[in-house]
Amino acid sequence: MKLLLKKECRLVLSPVQLLFLLLSGLLMIPNYPYFITFFYTGLGIFLMMQAARENRDAAFMSVLPVSKRDMVRARLALAALVELMQLASCVPFVLLRTYAVHMQNAVGMEANAAFLGVGAGMLGLFNRVFFPLHYKNGYDLGKPFLAATAVTALYMIAAEALTHIPGIWFSTVCESYAPAQQLHQLPLLAAGLAVFALLTLRAAQVSARRFASVDL
Amino acid sequence: MTILSVEHLCKRYPGFALEDVSFSMEQGTVMGFIGRNGAGKTTTIKSILRLVRPDSGRITVCGMDAETHEREIRARIGYVSGSAAYYPRRRLRALTAVTASFYPAWDSVRCAQLMQRFGLDEDKRVSELSEGMKVKYQLALAMSHGAELLILDEPTSGLDPVSRDELLQMFVQLCDKEGVSIFFSTHITTDLDACADRITWLRDGRVAASGPLDAFRAEYVLARGPEAQLTDALRAKLIGATVRAGQAEGLLHAADAPLAAGLALQPADLTAIMVHLEREAEP
Structure with a gap:
């Protein structure tokens, strides 16, 4: 798997994907729906998959000593790596918002620890919808991307709506950027990362099983 | 020793079916796999490589079941497809490095020799190669990791007569001197007259003949x-x-x-x- 991941980084990962990490800087916009950052992550993964398909990556892989299931697992691992890098690149901006640039976001959730947790769940959900749909035939990308974007949009709307229901933990504790309150948000961050891991692993399982029965 | 055995292979598509395809080849021999376009040659090869999942039948390569030893088998074979061209904007050097990393027995000296012999410049991009050169590049990769069985799907289709002859001579050498087995699919049957020991002929998804070439011709x-x-x-x-x-x-x-x-x-x-x-x- 290490070799495969190395191959994915050398041939499949594009500089554009890495440039998209800079979009974590959107968290510095005073009033903005910050979850949009993760939509760009999904778009980057879609473009990456498209480039791999046009470069006939599957034909290249067919000469290497790897199974079809391994090919899928490696691709999911690359996507997860990119997504974790996106989350990690958000952290400096969350810290800036917490300790240096205090701004209350008027249009959406605050850039804080809770946001990162909910964002991790959103990326896991993207993986769970996008990859199994794509690996049904290993070719279609448009419909899986639209489906994944639609599902994650609903998830984002639900998360944003929760912040507007007065009196609940999600709107009181999770809407604060105060360091003390963010400590109370850490369980949500941990839960988000766990959901991300579980959904991505499940996406890899289902995708690998489906792709193994696809005729290339 | 039987290096490749296909038993009762069946694969059905709408409008086409491989039916009860069976043949085998011995180590250190060249088997020509012939048939018209659409006879099922590529589907058979993809089934051997597990790129296509057969409906039924059993395939063993190097004594291992293809269904359960996909990875191990691929490590011991080389696959060259005449039509494959991947990563057109990448330089050969980068693709060679990635390929080499997957094979512990990779012979970089031999790879360099083959690249030189085939006139391949590692700094060129895949898109800059002619169809014939792409096949030669794939062959150079396949032959640099000590493959015991080379599976070649129409490798000579895009080659000029001189390059074709050069490759055929090389196949004979690989077979005779190094004991490499070659499973060679083609519709250019004159190529096989020059190098094949046995042939398997596929017609409409069924084996029409399989046996020694000389006996078949006789x-x-x-x-x-x-x-x-x-x-x-x-x-x-x-x-x-x-x-x-x-x-x-x-x-x-x-x-x-x-x-x-x-x-x-x-x-x-x-x-x-x-x-x-x-x-x-x-x-």
């Missing part, structure tokens, strides 16, 4: 002569016969040769056998 003779010399008995025995400008030509089973009095008989090569038998089978 089964037939090519008869040519004036149409007026054709008796009714001879006409009934001629396979895929044609008549042009009063001259008849057709294939005969060697056993029927005595019927062809007055016609010139000559040994039939693989192309003549395949063309006449296919013509005869046409509705």
Whole structure:
């Protein structure tokens, strides 16, 4: 798997994907729906998959000593790596918002620890919808991307709506950027990362099983 | 030792089916895999590589079951497809480095020698190579990791005659000197006359013949002569016969040769056998 991941980084990962990490800087916009950052992550993964398909990556892989299931697992691992890098690149901006640039976001959730947790769940959900749909035939990308974007949009709307229901933990504790309150948000961050891991692993399982029965 | 064995392979698609395909080849031999376009050659090869999942049947490569040892088998074989071109904007150097990393037994000296011999420049991009050079590049990669079995799917289709001859000679050398086995799919049957030990002929998804090439060729003779010399008995025995400008030509089973009095008989090569038998089978 290490070799495969190395191959994915050398041939499949594009500089554009890495440039998209800079979009974590959107968290510095005073009033903005910050979850949009993760939509760009999904778009980057879609473009990456498209480039791999046009470069006939599957034909290249067919000469290497790897199974079809391994090919899928490696691709999911690359996507997860990119997504974790996106989350990690958000952290400096969350810290800036917490300790240096205090701004209350008027249009959406605050850039804080809770946001990162909910964002991790959103990326896991993207993986769970996008990859199994794509690996049904290993070719279609448009419909899986639209489906994944639609599902994650609903998830984002639900998360944003929760912040507007007065009196609940999600709107009181999770809407604060105060360091003390963010400590109370850490369980949500941990839960988000766990959901991300579980959904991505499940996406890899289902995708690998489906792709193994696809005729290339 | 049997290096490749295909038993009762079946794969059905709408409008086409591989039916009960069985054949085997021994280590250190060249097997020609022939048939018309669409006969099922590539589907069979992809089934061997597990790129296509067969409906039924059993395939063993290097003594291992293809269904359960996909990764191990791929480590011991080399696959070259005449039509494959991947990562067109990448330089050969980058693709070679990635490929090499997957094989512990990678021979970088041999790879460099082959690249030089084939006239391949590592700084070129894949898109800058001609079709023939792409095949040569794939061959260089396949031969640099000590593959025991080379599976070649139409490798000579895009090559000029000189390059084709060069490759065929190399196949014979690999086979004779290094004990490499070569499974060679092609519709250019003259290539096989030069290098194959055995052939397997696929027709409409079924094995029409499988065995030693010499024995297969010895089964037939090519008869040519004036149409007026054709008796009714001879006409009934001629396979895929044609008549042009009063001259008849057709294939005969060697056993029927005595019927062809007055016609010139000559040994039939693989192309003549395949063309006449296919013509005869046409509705």
